Amino acid sequence: MTAEITPIKTAAEIGLAEEFMELRGRLADGTVAARREAAFRRFEAQGLPHRRVEEWKYTDLRALMQDAKPLAAPPDAAARARAKSAGGMFATVGARRIVFVDGAFEPELSDLAALEPGLKISSLADALSRGLPDVAARLGAAGPAEGDVAYSLNTAFMSDGAVVEVGAGAQITRPLHLVFVYGSEHAAAVFSRSLIVMEKGAGLTLIESHEGPDGVDYQVNTVLDLMVGAHARFSRVKANAEGSAALHLATLNATIGANADVADFALLTGGRVVRNQLFVQCAGAGTALNLGGASLLKGRQHGDTALLVDHAAGGCRGRELFKSVLDGASRGVFQGKIIVRPGAQKTDARMMTRALLLSEAAEADNKPELEIFADDVQCGHGATSGALDDNLKFYLMARGIPERDAETLLIQSFVGEAIETVAHEGVRDALTAATLRWLAGRG
């Protein structure tokens, strides 16, 4: 006799199914529609992940996501007005701003004037409505995030985002800033999807910022599909300053060619429940990969960084350094997995995660994993968590530095080690300034 197991659907799962039915009714048939359908079926088969799903062990989305919000409506004038000052933490960088309000591209708030030669920027909604075949093909190209539940949901519901192409050899020196603002005062769900293609030898620094009002329990699911060609250089800095009640799921789905130079850094200060997923595949040999992040959490914030680096080709150098500063009853999660495929010889991969606990109630969960199938590699990982060193604090205080300032200096130096890995000086300064603001607001 076999027991028939019928999983009970949660309110969120039922809500997502209803939203999808409605969305499907509104969209035309075609390649992308079929892809949405397949992605939603994948999600339905799995349901929302819970703590018995290993990859989501510390972020029980089934419990944390209590309902599905309606898909965001086009922003009104008030929401647009709020977006004008968005992304201000990078104001001194002088980046080209491309603005999205409640998930929708806002040409009037964006700077598309005098694009550098080799740089093409358009909106995903535009590409989808025009049925551009190459965009559709790239959205469907298998990447390392394929099969992930947040990624599947994004594919099913994706509405708008940036489509950026940097042509062969084009070095774009002015950073590009994708500004994502949640402007509505009512809770809704935003599914933004961006696509960046770096052709051979191209170079770009990307800033991505996310923000919204405190106290509104809106939901953001954002994806960046990234294709980096041989000898290209790509660097992204993401600042997550979502509102205090927001749910934010983010996925980087990156495939990297040979001899490229790719860096990604995330500063997390906002949101109630945040999961930042990085799926990176080194598909060509000789690439340098630098992944890092700093999570500064307080109150009841939950911040999860989930990393998967897949060394499919040999001779790549990977450096991963993630730090979290946890105050109040916050929880910082880091799960990092490095895979070295058979034949990916001379891989040099190092992963380090450190958590600084500022209160008794804070919690850090660190889970590094290595799966190595090649025999001539150097791989290492480390994980630490602990409180501020009382002896160091005493040393500073014995020199006349008051206790709070001594703590600030030590926390700043802790976070600073991760921020120092960011190459762009102006962006680095903006991250340091944001860290100091967070420290000043510790209260």
Place this chain on the structure above:
Amino acid sequence: MALLEIKNLSVKVEDRDILKGLDLVVNSGEVHAIMGPNGSGKSTLAHVLSGKPGYEVTGGEVMYQDADLLELGPDERAARGIFLAFQYPLEIPGVATMTFLRTALNAQRKTRGEPELSTPEFMRRVREQAARLSIDLDLLKRPVNVGFSGGEKKRNEILQMALLEPKLAVLDETDSGLDIDALKVVADGVNRLRSPGRGMIVITHYQRLLNHIVPDVVHVLSKGRIMRTGGRELALELEAKGYAPYQDEAA
């Protein structure tokens, strides 16, 4: 009035009595050496004076100028002119030495109600003092004590002392881990800072440091008490006879 007056001080660390009724008076302009065997309470005295947490004062009092020292936090003590040169200076990754020096100096000035030093004035002072201690300015751009040799760490302590200009300096086994050349540089640095407006307590196990920093008064500390007080010759006597007589006497 004495700069520092310790009366009948008793201190516990983790339920062990370490200091058991210690008396000591230090006046401005005087250099006092405190010598004693291992475990006699020398470092405990240094830590209690500078306000390190984890020490429980069970009796007695410590008056510094006109204040009850034990009521003040470590940072307030520093701002009022107490300086501890650490036996084992700590490494602070991520904080440049120059930033550390400047933050400390300006924090003290702020607590005292004085204006912050301008950058050129601060740099002038650092350059002047660093040169006297043969400290390369490049070293000061590195994180505090990270990758410094033993001698560099101790010289860095003396540099901090020179910049912070304390009224009472406590040197905790400043000679430990130094070879003779490094010891001379450090001792010369300390001697330059002797002044009528400054008192010093030099804590050491060995007499050799006192060949270079010649004390006005020598105390023998054993079993948590000052057992004997004398002049410079007491140190030489200890060198010849060792601490055994005082340990027996105390037992």
